[in-house]
Each structure stands twice: as structure tokens, then as C-alpha cells.
Amino acid sequence: MSVAAQPAPPELTPPPSAGRDAGPVGIVAGGGAFPAAVAEAVRAQGRDVLFGLMTGFADPALERYPHFWFRIGSLGSATAKFRAGGVKDLVMVGTLTRPRVRDLGFDWTMLRLLPRIAALFRGGDNHLLSGVLGLVEQQGFRMRGAHxxxxxxxxxxxxxxxxxxxxxxxxxxxxxxxxxxALGDFDVGQAVIVVDGFVVAVEAAEGTDExxxxxxxxxxxGRLRFAKGHGVLVKAPKPGQDRRVDLPSLGPRTVARAAEAGLAGIAFEAGGAIVPDAEHLVADADAAGLFVVGIKPQVAVS
Known part of the structure; x- marks a missing residue:
């Protein structure tokens, strides 16, 4: 067994507006706590937000912010509303299960793009989400990452x-x-569980919690006979992943599930995972006896 250096992921190229951001930030919101956390962080910097809430996914509590609701397939109407609100910088954040093409609710803009959209579904999540970002950018927006x-x-x-x-x-x-x-080329999950040197689970379409x-x-x-307090949940972006979407996330539920599973702790790539409330997460981990640690992406085991 040897330990070898692994190159750090390439740095993101700053967007054209870096250093001179102005105007409201548009937030395309899926489920979970992250859309609200991003909104509060943006507002703390003195910028307004406008939410596009995805029907069937976004939390109705987000209606306390300036917002509109839209179906996933209504790209034309959604971008028109963001444009009317003065939005130039757009963020996609929150949980979203992969929809079926026939459930998207296409408007005319999406119908014109249907051949390209169908091609995006023939691949993993990063392929799909990166393709969607490209379509939105072509509508005149700067796609930004939550980070x-x-x-x-x-x-x-x-x-x-x-x-x-x-x-x-x-x-x-x-x-x-x-x-x-090693799994990055296959565009599968961003998380694995390793216990006493054995890989016991790899995240696929079910997500980290499942x-x-x-x-x-x-x-x-009894299928696996590892003692409680052994093993680590490891989360990191996939190599080559577009970090503007689907950046690995951690929250209180992740801690609760890791504790229920009997693990020793949670590790993530430093600077490569987001959390809506770090203080809450750490307090929960401490109470559960779990470690939480950020690791530089520089070591690999072969």
C-alpha cells in the first residue's frame, strides 16, 4: 500500500463580474435548507435576492423572500421573470431529483431546445446539470456557484x-x-463509506442519506460486522465537476444518519463542501461523538 500525491482540483475562473458585483442575485431553489442560507449570506453582503421556486421541490417558507414559482421545464418564462427583476447573476441551489422528460412542463423556449435537453439526460448528474447551466447562460445570465x-x-x-x-x-x-x-469519470456519487480499510458503500442515485x-x-x-464507532463518511466533489452546481453538502440530517449508522465521523474536502449552519452541525456531531474534519485534496491511497 502506498500513499501518492494527488493534484488539487483546478481553481475556478472568476466570473466577469468578480470584484464589481451589483444588483439582485437570482436563486433557482430546489429543496432543503440551502436556498435560505444562500439568500441570507447574499443579503448580508448588501445585495437583494429574487427566488425562482421550483414547483414540487422548493420549500413554501421561501415565499417570505421576493419570489415566483415555476415548473422545471419553463425556462423561458422563468428567465424572463429574472430578467424583469434586474437579475444578471444566477445561482442554482437545493436538492432536486432527476425528473422524467415528460414531467418537465415545457414552455416554447424549452420545446425549441428539446433535442439538446434530451441529450443531456443521457449521462450522469454532472453532465445534466452542467448542460442546464449552459442553456441558462445562453439566455444572458452569469451562472454563479453558491460558494x-x-x-x-x-x-x-x-x-x-x-x-x-x-x-x-x-x-x-x-x-x-x-x-x-477514481470514480469521477463515471459521474456517479460524491460520497463513500470506508470502514477499517474496506469500502462498504458508494453513493449512487439514492443520495448520501439513503x-x-x-x-x-x-x-x-449482521451482513456487515463492524463495531460501532468505526468507519468514515467521505464526501468530495468529483474530479472535473462543475462546482457551480451540486457541490457536496452537509447538514444536521447527515450527522444524524452517520451516527445512526455507527460511524466514527465525517470527512470532506476542505473548501469543497457547503453547510447551511456550521455551528449547528458541529454541535450535533459533538453530541453524537462524531468527528467532522476538512481534508486538503492531496492524498490518495492505492
Whole structure:
């Protein structure tokens, strides 16, 4: 077994508006707590927000902000409303399950783009989401990442709470990061579970929470016989991933599921994961006896 250096992911090219941002930020909102966290971070910088709330996904509580509702397939009407609101910078954030093409509710703009949209569905999530960003940019917007308009949501390097990984945990973390890097070309999940050097679960279409539940069920049934307090959930962006969308995220539910699964802790790529409330997450991890640690993307195990 050897430890080899792994190059850091390429840095994002600053958007044309960097250093001279102005006007409201448009937020295309899926589910979960992240859209509100991004909005509050943007407002704290003195900029207004305008939400485009995706029907069937966004939290109705977001109606407290300036907003409109739209169906996923209504690209033309949604972009027209953002444009009328003075939006030039647009962010996509929040959970979203892959829709079926026939459920999108196309408007005329999307119908004209239908052949291109159909092609986007023939690939993984990064292929789909990056393609959608390209379509939106062609409508005259600057697509920004949540980490660009709300950098305070990024988790930093180092141990974040009262508990720290031991040598065995560190080996599991390195192996997990190496595996995510190796799987990048296949455009699958952003998370794995490694226990005592064994890869026991890889995130696929079910998402991180369901992967954790699957591992916990295997432990509970005796299919896997690892002791409680062993193993690490590792999350990191896929190599080559467009970080403007689908950046790995952590929240209180991730901590709760990791604790239920009997893991020792959670590791993430420093600067490569966002959290809506880091203080809450760390407090929950401390109470559950889990470590939370940010790792520079520089080690891999082969």
C-alpha cells in the first residue's frame, strides 16, 4: 500500500463580474435548507435576492423572500421573470431529483431546445446539470456557484469539533478520497463509506442519506460486522465537476444518519463542501461523538 500525491482540483475562473458585483442575485431553489442560507449570506453582503421556486421541490417558507414559482421545464418564462427583476447573476441551489422528460412542463423556449435537453439526460448528474447551466447562460445570465456568492458557507480545513480522527480513520479518509477521484469519470456519487480499510458503500442515485441508511441496515442485519464507532463518511466533489452546481453538502440530517449508522465521523474536502449552519452541525456531531474534519485534496491511497 502506498500513499501518492494527488493534484488539487483546478481553481475556478472568476466570473466577469468578480470584484464589481451589483444588483439582485437570482436563486433557482430546489429543496432543503440551502436556498435560505444562500439568500441570507447574499443579503448580508448588501445585495437583494429574487427566488425562482421550483414547483414540487422548493420549500413554501421561501415565499417570505421576493419570489415566483415555476415548473422545471419553463425556462423561458422563468428567465424572463429574472430578467424583469434586474437579475444578471444566477445561482442554482437545493436538492432536486432527476425528473422524467415528460414531467418537465415545457414552455416554447424549452420545446425549441428539446433535442439538446434530451441529450443531456443521457449521462450522469454532472453532465445534466452542467448542460442546464449552459442553456441558462445562453439566455444572458452569469451562472454563479453558491460558494461564489456565499463563500462563508464553505467548510474549512481541519477538525471542526471536539472529536478528531485517529490513525485508522485517517487511512479510511485517504482511501475514500482516492476512490471518489477514481470514480469521477463515471459521474456517479460524491460520497463513500470506508470502514477499517474496506469500502462498504458508494453513493449512487439514492443520495448520501439513503447510502448511510443502507449501510446501517447491513450492520443491523449482521451482513456487515463492524463495531460501532468505526468507519468514515467521505464526501468530495468529483474530479472535473462543475462546482457551480451540486457541490457536496452537509447538514444536521447527515450527522444524524452517520451516527445512526455507527460511524466514527465525517470527512470532506476542505473548501469543497457547503453547510447551511456550521455551528449547528458541529454541535450535533459533538453530541453524537462524531468527528467532522476538512481534508486538503492531496492524498490518495492505492
Amino acid at each position: 461564489e456568492v456565499a463563500p462563508g458557507l464553505l467548510l474549512p480545513e481541519g477538525v471542526l469539533g471536539a472529536h478528531a480522527p485517529n490513525a485508522g480513520d485517517q487511512h479510511d479518509i485517504a482511501k475514500g478520497l482516492s476512490l471518489i477521484a 447510502m448511510l441508511a443502507r449501510y446501517g441496515a447491513m450492520r443491523a442485519s
